[in-house]
Amino acid sequence: MSKEFIYTEIADGIASQIRNGVLKPGDKLPSVRMMCQEHRVSMNTAKRVFLELESQSLVESKPQSGYFVSRLMSVKLPLPEVSRPSLMANNDEPDELISRVYENMGKKGITFFSIGIPSGDLLPQAKLKKEIIQATRELKDGGTEYEELHGNLKLRRMIAVRSLQWGGNLNENDLVTTNGGMNALSFCLMALGKPGDTIAIESPCYPGILQLANGLGLNVLELPTHPTTGIEIEALRKVIPQINLCLLIPNFNSPLGSCMPDDHKKEIVQLLSEHHIPLIEDDVYGDLYFGSSRPKCCKSFDEDGNVLYCSSISKTLAPGYRVGWIAPGKYKKKIMKLKLLHSTSSISIVNEAVANFLKSGRYEKHLQQMRRALQNNYQNYVQTIADYFPEGTKISRPQGGLSLWIEFDKKIRTTELYDLAIKQNISIAPGRMFTLQDQFENCMRLCIGLPWTEETRLCLQQVGNLAKKL
């Protein structure tokens, strides 16, 4: 029997006991050592069993104490439905709603469940300050002169090295830096789309992408998307003749938190490549996985340079630094030209500082802490939602990232909930923001990147109480 088979067999056995209720939430599992003896397997195999169960959110580890059945398992909130957007391109931008939600941004005293970035408390701000000061001192010109057009070489090397983690094998010349992740996406859309072209995206989708595509005159085709496995391949296959472009967030998509299985990624990359439809991949959340390993990217399966891989540090390290990048495959020349024309150069100081931070190994440690904090937040959110939100509330099962997607009963309109909540200094993101058509009126996105404090818990309870009133 292969090693591969042994550990999945053991894991499946335990998983079914958990699902059948033989093992209850909070129950302690046997130690790794005991597992070795019981099943006559190596330490490595025993460890892989727990990693597997952990990646399925079935068990959780407690430092110094071992593994326990996840408390999440006591929560029986149903999953939202697969989205069923209209398969006509729509452009009904919820401008007024987005303005209403954004106009309060940055105001003191408001609890922002509505924003999609990590709270400052989760970021290594003191260490980053030191890196900026160091970089400014060490850069010969103090960062006053233009960088080379590709962007900071050290940073590109570090990104290339890190690509091995997600099954990529980039080198420094495959990469071009940008002023953050949205800037990367904007270059890709400008390079490859022309007004009247049609772009396929997930539904629900991050509002910035909808507005960007719409603003560039593209027809936006929202496709059915599963809350845990992402865009539906069959739906994509059907619209292939209509589309010129595709943009996906395969890993921990905001707002759903879905993660496309590897075989879906591979199939979609092949499908689009065959039809010469460029795939723009947004991987800004990829490093924020809750399981035991980093998911692969579509770029991992890219054989002919048809995937434009975009990412940044805005969701993991420092949103305000605007450090992002593209691995544009065979479209590099177009992207380089757009960078030259629209922004001339990236900003040396911040790019150099981030490169040094990555090189020091601190980024990896920071990510470990951050992932733990987010996963913990997620479990606390779920428990609070189960306790205080109206009956019938459905929630997504993010396997990473910063977002949780809530689907209420049809009667509860989240634009109304927004108005009630903001009066209590709580900001949420109504579902209508995440589409260009008439759907998701009973949904909302919650950011789980806030520090989990008593205040956060009370505010979340309050959202539930307000929803019950509606």
Added chain:
Amino acid sequence: MSKEFIYTEIADGIASQIRNGVLKPGDKLPSVRMMCQEHRVSMNTAKRVFLELESQSLVESKPQSGYFVSRLMSVKLPLPEVSRPSLMANNDEPDELISRVYENMGKKGITFFSIGIPSGDLLPQAKLKKEIIQATRELKDGGTEYEELHGNLKLRRMIAVRSLQWGGNLNENDLVTTNGGMNALSFCLMALGKPGDTIAIESPCYPGILQLANGLGLNVLELPTHPTTGIEIEALRKVIPQINLCLLIPNFNSPLGSCMPDDHKKEIVQLLSEHHIPLIEDDVYGDLYFGSSRPKCCKSFDEDGNVLYCSSISKTLAPGYRVGWIAPGKYKKKIMKLKLLHSTSSISIVNEAVANFLKSGRYEKHLQQMRRALQNNYQNYVQTIADYFPEGTKISRPQGGLSLWIEFDKKIRTTELYDLAIKQNISIAPGRMFTLQDQFENCMRLCIGLPWTEETRLCLQQVGNLAKKL
């Protein structure tokens, strides 16, 4: 007789003596005190006479010694002709040539007459480093979080205060920051132009603008431009029915160095406003005047918010910081949305540092030094060109900025000159880069923002010698 009339009358008299050769290059002029006695005018009036003559580059002041007839007057190089581009929109982008010139950028050991930014030697790099370090320490979040969408408040206030110098009267809310000047122009073009629209510009024109407009699918209409007074108003008037947009660099236009007279600015602003054609004004060189006072801007004459005023510190302080701004008038909402979608936020650290530098008063001192250095460079370039360039060479008369425009005899092709010069590690910018049509093959732009050293002088001589061979 009004004061206004007295000082211009006296100045005109002296100017005509200089032009007639009664006063020779290097001759000392009477002191301010003597001028008062001779003409029975006040000190102020006498001073205005000299400022007026200085702004026409007829006289130059020497510290502690008084005013002298400018040495430049000994150089009798003719002015280039008013450009006569085809009045059909063209899109023949000199891509290959631009790549050839840019591919060497940043290489050590090359003298870059081809780039349009000041050399690092002219910039206060040490002081800026201190400002960056200070800003990083003082910003509560170390700059890791997003700024407000308008951009750094302190910076916007300082820009608003400085607008008084050019006859503007902006307030902080009139301004939106951008990642440098090109980013400002790119937002304006994206906000106001759609593919197929026609944009009127000066000819010759900065290549980045040509490529940007062309890349966005705009038809580019290059208009006749006078080497000292800028775009020809009558030419613009004639094409009004054809155009949707106009973009001008009224002050010290690159590559010509021309400066539109105030009455031209006023007339153009009114003309475009009447026809509801937005005017994008690029004022990145405005602070680099050689005369005694800062020229006004088109924005100074803007009564209905139809002028989008763009500027940056890239030509005066730190190209690599990418700090720019727009006063978008009535188009602010569109610009703000584009900023949100394409770049999300400016980068706090550099914007805060620049704001503090401006606030400290150091910027004003730095500009004074830089203007003096550039004017001095200009005079040295002119003298060297007069001595070493082929007979029949025509040169522009920049009244500020970083560029000098050279027109050779028709037989001398500057693309060939480029190839010869780069072999000697000297880079020039061939005239063909500054147009989308078949013109300026015998022209080139020289950057005067290099430090004037023996090496610079020898390289410039060498360009002249190579041109003579052609």
